[in-house]
Amino acid sequence: MSAPDAVRIARAGLARLMEPSDLTGLALVAVAGPEEAFRLIGARDGKAPAREQQAVAELLEGVAASRAEHRLDAGLERWRPRLPDAAPARDLDTMRRLGGGLLVPEDAGWPGQFDALGLGAPLCLWWRGAVEPAALPPVQDLMAVVGSRDATAYGRQVTSELASALVREAVTVVSGGAYGIDARAHEAALAAFDGLGGPAGTGATATAPGTLPGPCGGRPPTVAVMAGGLDRFYPAGNEDLLRRVAAAGVLLAEVSPGTAPTRWRFLQRNRLIAALCAATVVVEARWRSGALTTAHRAAEMGREVGAVPGSVYSANSAGCHRLLREGAALAVTDAAEALELLGGRPRPSSPTGSPGGERAPAHPLDVAGGGDTAGSREAVRSRDAARPHDGLDIQDLLLLDALPVRSASTPDKLAVVAGLGIGAVLGGLSRLQARGLARRLGDGWQRTRPD
Amino acid sequence: MSAPDAVRIARAGLARLMEPSDLTGLALVAVAGPEEAFRLIGARDGKAPAREQQAVAELLEGVAASRAEHRLDAGLERWRPRLPDAAPARDLDTMRRLGGGLLVPEDAGWPGQFDALGLGAPLCLWWRGAVEPAALPPVQDLMAVVGSRDATAYGRQVTSELASALVREAVTVVSGGAYGIDARAHEAALAAFDGLGGPAGTGATATAPGTLPGPCGGRPPTVAVMAGGLDRFYPAGNEDLLRRVAAAGVLLAEVSPGTAPTRWRFLQRNRLIAALCAATVVVEARWRSGALTTAHRAAEMGREVGAVPGSVYSANSAGCHRLLREGAALAVTDAAEALELLGGRPRPSSPTGSPGGERAPAHPLDVAGGGDTAGSREAVRSRDAARPHDGLDIQDLLLLDALPVRSASTPDKLAVVAGLGIGAVLGGLSRLQARGLARRLGDGWQRTRPD
Missing domain, CATH: 3.40.50.450 (Rossmann fold)
Incomplete structure (x- = not known):
C-alpha cells in the first residue's frame, strides 16, 4: 500500500529542509506528523507552538540528544532559510524522470530494519x-x-x-x-x-x-x-x-x-x-x-x-x-x-x-x-588437513613416536622407548597397523612412511 | 632453600621413567612423595599397594583423566621397563658438567606459575x-x-x-x-x-x-x-x-x-x-x-x-x-x-x-x-592522526562542510547551505576561525586550505 500523495510531498519537502539525523526535526515529524511539520515550518514567521515545543522536548528527553536539539524554535530558525529551495513536487518529478522515486515510512514496502535507528531513521x-x-x-x-x-x-x-x-x-x-x-x-x-x-x-x-x-x-x-x-x-x-x-x-x-x-x-x-x-x-x-x-x-x-x-x-x-x-x-x-x-x-x-x-x-x-x-x-x-594420527589416544601417539622409520624395533624395546606397558604396546601396534601407520618387519615393527 | 639431595635424586629418576604429563605418575608422586614413588617403582616385581592405588584413583577422580590412568598397576607396568635406564646421579652429573642442573618443586626458586598446571605441573x-x-x-x-x-x-x-x-x-x-x-x-x-x-x-x-x-x-x-x-x-x-x-x-x-x-x-x-x-x-x-x-x-x-x-x-x-x-x-x-x-x-x-x-x-x-x-x-x-576538525560539534561540522574553499560566502548564504540558524553560523565562524579552519574574505568567509 502506498502512502497518500500529501504525505509523500510533505516528507520530500522536509528532506530538503533538514539535514540527515536532525533530531529536532525528526522529533517534530514524530509528534506532529509530516504534513503538519511541513506546514508549521512553512508558516514563515510563526513562533514554535507551545504544544509541539513541549512534545518535542519530551520526546528528545529520552534520546541522547544535546540540550540545543530540544529547542524547536532553534530548529525553525535552522530550517526556514531553506524554504525557498523546497520544491517537493519538482524533486519527485526529477527522480521519476531519472527512473526512480521516493519511498516513505508510510509505504508498505518501507524497509523495517530502519526501525533499529529509532528516532534517527531517515525521513524518506x-x-x-x-x-x-x-x-x-x-x-x-x-x-x-x-x-x-x-x-x-x-x-x-x-x-x-x-x-x-x-x-x-x-x-x-x-x-x-x-x-x-x-x-x-x-x-x-x-x-x-x-x-x-x-x-x-x-x-x-x-x-x-x-x-x-x-x-x-x-x-x-x-x-x-x-x-x-x-x-x-x-x-x-x-x-x-x-x-x-x-x-x-x-x-x-x-x-x-x-x-x-x-x-x-x-x-x-x-x-x-x-x-x-x-x-x-x-x-x-x-x-x-x-x-x-x-x-x-x-x-x-x-x-x-x-x-x-x-x-x-x-x-x-x-x-x-x-x-x-x-x-x-x-x-x-x-x-x-x-x-x-x-x-x-x-x-x-x-x-x-x-x-x-x-x-x-x-x-x-x-x-x-x-x-x-x-x-x-x-x-x-x-596442507593442514586431517592427518593419519588424528584421533589416536595418548598411548598410541607415544607408541607412534617410538616406532623407528628406517630400522625396526621389538615390542619389548618399544615399551621402554615409549614408556608403555607391553600390553599397551601390543594393542597399540595392531591399531596403528590398521590405520596404515605401522607395519611388521621380521621380528620387529616400524613406522610406515611418509609420516 | 634447596631441596634435600634425596628428593632431587628421586625426581631426576622419575623424570627418566615417566613421560611428561603422565597423570598416574604425577598422582603417585603427589600422594606418596617423590622418594617413596621412586622406591615403589624400583621394587621391581611388587604389586601396586592398595593404599597408594586407592589414593591415586581418588586424586585422579577430580581430574579429567581417563579411567586407564586411575590404575596404578598399569602405571607400574609402564614405568618399570625403563628402570635399567634410570641413573639420576649420572644425569645430574651430566647436566652439571654442561653448565646446568636440576630445579625441583621443593626448591625455593621453583617458578610458582607452574601451579596453574595443577597435577600436570612438571616433575622437575x-x-x-x-x-x-x-x-x-x-x-x-x-x-x-x-x-x-x-x-x-x-x-x-x-x-x-x-x-x-x-x-x-x-x-x-x-x-x-x-x-x-x-x-x-x-x-x-x-x-x-x-x-x-x-x-x-x-x-x-x-x-x-x-x-x-x-x-x-x-x-x-x-x-x-x-x-x-x-x-x-x-x-x-x-x-x-x-x-x-x-x-x-x-x-x-x-x-x-x-x-x-x-x-x-x-x-x-x-x-x-x-x-x-x-x-x-x-x-x-x-x-x-x-x-x-x-x-x-x-x-x-x-x-x-x-x-x-x-x-x-x-x-x-x-x-x-x-x-x-x-x-x-x-x-x-x-x-x-x-x-x-x-x-x-x-x-x-x-x-x-x-x-x-x-x-x-x-x-x-x-x-x-x-x-x-x-x-x-x-x-x-x-596519516590518520588527529585532524583540525576533531572535536567540533555537529553544527560547526555542518558549517565547515558548507564553507567554500575557492570563493567566499556570506553568513546568510551559509545558513541556507549548512542548514543552520544565523546565530549558529556567526558563533561557528568565530570558532572555526580560532582553530584556523575559516577566514574572512571581504564580506564573506572561506575555508582555509588544506582541509
Missing part, C-alpha cells in the same frame, strides 16, 4: 534504478562490504572475491559508491551477476526503471547508498559504475536530488548502510576511517560486524585490526566466514544461483572452495 | 645456561613468542621487531628453540640484549654457568623451553643459536638428558611455555599448528594470548586468524600491544633498558615508535 528514501527499494531482499540477505577509498591491491582482491561469492549466494552487496573498496564491491557484484545471466552490457537504459531485470526475480546484486542527491553520479570517476549499479540494482539516498555530499552527510549515510544490512564487513580501513563509523553503528544496532585482517604493516588494515581489538568485529578471512555473519540463513531457492547451476555451491562453507578465488579456504588450510 | 626442570631458572624474572615479565617452523618473511620480520622491543622493555622472550618463528624470537632477543651491553660474542664458555652475565642483573633476554634432553642442541641447525641462548639466558626441559624429542614431548613442552609466561603471542601459525596448542593451554590457564594478523591468503596466518575468530586471542599488531597483554605492569627499574639509556622508551606505548622498526605504530597510524 530517494531511489533510482532497476529495483524499487520496496523490492529489496529481506535484511538477512543484505550485506554491507565497505572500506577505505585508497584501497591496496590486497584490499581490492579480497573485496572482489567476497562480493562475487556473496552474489553467487544470492546475497545483495550494499556499499557506498565511493572509490576504492566500495567501487570494487559494486563492480565485483555486478560482474558476478552478469556471470549468472544478469543483464549484460547494462547501459542505464537496458531495463525499464523499477522493473525486475534479468533472471533473479528482482533480487539486485548490489545497492549503493549515497551521501548526495541521486540526480547526479558522484564521485565523477565512478559515474559509469554507478550507472551500471542503477541498471541492475538500485541507488538510495535520504537527501534530495541536487544535494551535495558533505562530511556530515557521508557520516550519516554510513548509519543507513549499517541499518539496512544484517551484517557489515570492513575490508580495509585506516586507523581513522569512515568505514569504522559504519562498523560501530552496525555494532550498536546489534548487527553483525566483520573485519578482514591484513598485514600489520599496512596502514589500510590498521582500522580493521582496531575493530578486532575493540571486540567490535569478528575476523573474516573468506566469503564463507562472511556468510556465517548472516547466521544459519537457509540458502534461498537460489534465485541468482540457479541459472548458473554448478557455480552455486550447496553449502555456504563450500563457497570459498569454488575454485576461481585466489585464496580459497582450501588453499589456505589444505 | 632440567636447565642449562647462564641463568639459573630460580633467577628467572617474575611471571609478568615473561612473554612467549611462538609460531610455525616454516615462517614467512613477514612472520620473521614481525617476530624480530616484537622480540627486540620486548627485551628493550626488560621482558624475557620465551620460545621453543625450533626453526622459524621460535629461532627468530631467540635471535632477535639476543641481538637486542647485545645492543644493550649484554655479553657479546657469547660462545657457550663466555660466562660461568649459572652466573649472572652482562649488565642486566641476571634477567635473561631469552629462555628456550625444549622438548628433548638438554645434553644436545636440537634441532641441529639451531645448535649455534641455542648455544648463544645458553650463554646469555637459559634452556629448560622437563625431560632428562639423553631424551629424544617426540611428538608427545613437543605437545607437552608447549604447556610449559604457556604456564611459564604471563602472555603468549602467536606470530604465525597454520590452521593446525603446535603453536595453537600453546595458545589454547595459555588461555585455559587464564593467561593472556595474542595473535598477529596477516594476509588472509597466507596459510601461515590461518591459525592466528582462527585464534582470533575463536575469541582465544587478542589481535596484536605491534610491541606496544603485546606489552598491553602483560597488563599495566610498571616498568621495572629498567635493568636491561638503563645501559642503553635513550633506547628504553618511557612508556610501553612508545615502544613501537622507537624508530628502528619497519612498521611502527606511527607509520601505520600517522
Whole structure:
C-alpha cells in the first residue's frame, strides 16, 4: 500500500529542509506528523507552538540528544532559510524522470530494519534504478562490504572475491559508491551477476526503471547508498559504475536530488548502510576511517560486524585490526566466514544461483572452495588437513613416536622407548597397523612412511 | 632453600621413567612423595599397594583423566621397563658438567606459575645456561613468542621487531628453540640484549654457568623451553643459536638428558611455555599448528594470548586468524600491544633498558615508535592522526562542510547551505576561525586550505 500523495510531498519537502539525523526535526515529524511539520515550518514567521515545543522536548528527553536539539524554535530558525529551495513536487518529478522515486515510512514496502535507528531513521528514501527499494531482499540477505577509498591491491582482491561469492549466494552487496573498496564491491557484484545471466552490457537504459531485470526475480546484486542527491553520479570517476549499479540494482539516498555530499552527510549515510544490512564487513580501513563509523553503528544496532585482517604493516588494515581489538568485529578471512555473519540463513531457492547451476555451491562453507578465488579456504588450510594420527589416544601417539622409520624395533624395546606397558604396546601396534601407520618387519615393527 | 639431595635424586629418576604429563605418575608422586614413588617403582616385581592405588584413583577422580590412568598397576607396568635406564646421579652429573642442573618443586626458586598446571605441573626442570631458572624474572615479565617452523618473511620480520622491543622493555622472550618463528624470537632477543651491553660474542664458555652475565642483573633476554634432553642442541641447525641462548639466558626441559624429542614431548613442552609466561603471542601459525596448542593451554590457564594478523591468503596466518575468530586471542599488531597483554605492569627499574639509556622508551606505548622498526605504530597510524576538525560539534561540522574553499560566502548564504540558524553560523565562524579552519574574505568567509 502506498502512502497518500500529501504525505509523500510533505516528507520530500522536509528532506530538503533538514539535514540527515536532525533530531529536532525528526522529533517534530514524530509528534506532529509530516504534513503538519511541513506546514508549521512553512508558516514563515510563526513562533514554535507551545504544544509541539513541549512534545518535542519530551520526546528528545529520552534520546541522547544535546540540550540545543530540544529547542524547536532553534530548529525553525535552522530550517526556514531553506524554504525557498523546497520544491517537493519538482524533486519527485526529477527522480521519476531519472527512473526512480521516493519511498516513505508510510509505504508498505518501507524497509523495517530502519526501525533499529529509532528516532534517527531517515525521513524518506530517494531511489533510482532497476529495483524499487520496496523490492529489496529481506535484511538477512543484505550485506554491507565497505572500506577505505585508497584501497591496496590486497584490499581490492579480497573485496572482489567476497562480493562475487556473496552474489553467487544470492546475497545483495550494499556499499557506498565511493572509490576504492566500495567501487570494487559494486563492480565485483555486478560482474558476478552478469556471470549468472544478469543483464549484460547494462547501459542505464537496458531495463525499464523499477522493473525486475534479468533472471533473479528482482533480487539486485548490489545497492549503493549515497551521501548526495541521486540526480547526479558522484564521485565523477565512478559515474559509469554507478550507472551500471542503477541498471541492475538500485541507488538510495535520504537527501534530495541536487544535494551535495558533505562530511556530515557521508557520516550519516554510513548509519543507513549499517541499518539496512544484517551484517557489515570492513575490508580495509585506516586507523581513522569512515568505514569504522559504519562498523560501530552496525555494532550498536546489534548487527553483525566483520573485519578482514591484513598485514600489520599496512596502514589500510590498521582500522580493521582496531575493530578486532575493540571486540567490535569478528575476523573474516573468506566469503564463507562472511556468510556465517548472516547466521544459519537457509540458502534461498537460489534465485541468482540457479541459472548458473554448478557455480552455486550447496553449502555456504563450500563457497570459498569454488575454485576461481585466489585464496580459497582450501588453499589456505589444505596442507593442514586431517592427518593419519588424528584421533589416536595418548598411548598410541607415544607408541607412534617410538616406532623407528628406517630400522625396526621389538615390542619389548618399544615399551621402554615409549614408556608403555607391553600390553599397551601390543594393542597399540595392531591399531596403528590398521590405520596404515605401522607395519611388521621380521621380528620387529616400524613406522610406515611418509609420516 | 634447596631441596634435600634425596628428593632431587628421586625426581631426576622419575623424570627418566615417566613421560611428561603422565597423570598416574604425577598422582603417585603427589600422594606418596617423590622418594617413596621412586622406591615403589624400583621394587621391581611388587604389586601396586592398595593404599597408594586407592589414593591415586581418588586424586585422579577430580581430574579429567581417563579411567586407564586411575590404575596404578598399569602405571607400574609402564614405568618399570625403563628402570635399567634410570641413573639420576649420572644425569645430574651430566647436566652439571654442561653448565646446568636440576630445579625441583621443593626448591625455593621453583617458578610458582607452574601451579596453574595443577597435577600436570612438571616433575622437575632440567636447565642449562647462564641463568639459573630460580633467577628467572617474575611471571609478568615473561612473554612467549611462538609460531610455525616454516615462517614467512613477514612472520620473521614481525617476530624480530616484537622480540627486540620486548627485551628493550626488560621482558624475557620465551620460545621453543625450533626453526622459524621460535629461532627468530631467540635471535632477535639476543641481538637486542647485545645492543644493550649484554655479553657479546657469547660462545657457550663466555660466562660461568649459572652466573649472572652482562649488565642486566641476571634477567635473561631469552629462555628456550625444549622438548628433548638438554645434553644436545636440537634441532641441529639451531645448535649455534641455542648455544648463544645458553650463554646469555637459559634452556629448560622437563625431560632428562639423553631424551629424544617426540611428538608427545613437543605437545607437552608447549604447556610449559604457556604456564611459564604471563602472555603468549602467536606470530604465525597454520590452521593446525603446535603453536595453537600453546595458545589454547595459555588461555585455559587464564593467561593472556595474542595473535598477529596477516594476509588472509597466507596459510601461515590461518591459525592466528582462527585464534582470533575463536575469541582465544587478542589481535596484536605491534610491541606496544603485546606489552598491553602483560597488563599495566610498571616498568621495572629498567635493568636491561638503563645501559642503553635513550633506547628504553618511557612508556610501553612508545615502544613501537622507537624508530628502528619497519612498521611502527606511527607509520601505520600517522596519516590518520588527529585532524583540525576533531572535536567540533555537529553544527560547526555542518558549517565547515558548507564553507567554500575557492570563493567566499556570506553568513546568510551559509545558513541556507549548512542548514543552520544565523546565530549558529556567526558563533561557528568565530570558532572555526580560532582553530584556523575559516577566514574572512571581504564580506564573506572561506575555508582555509588544506582541509
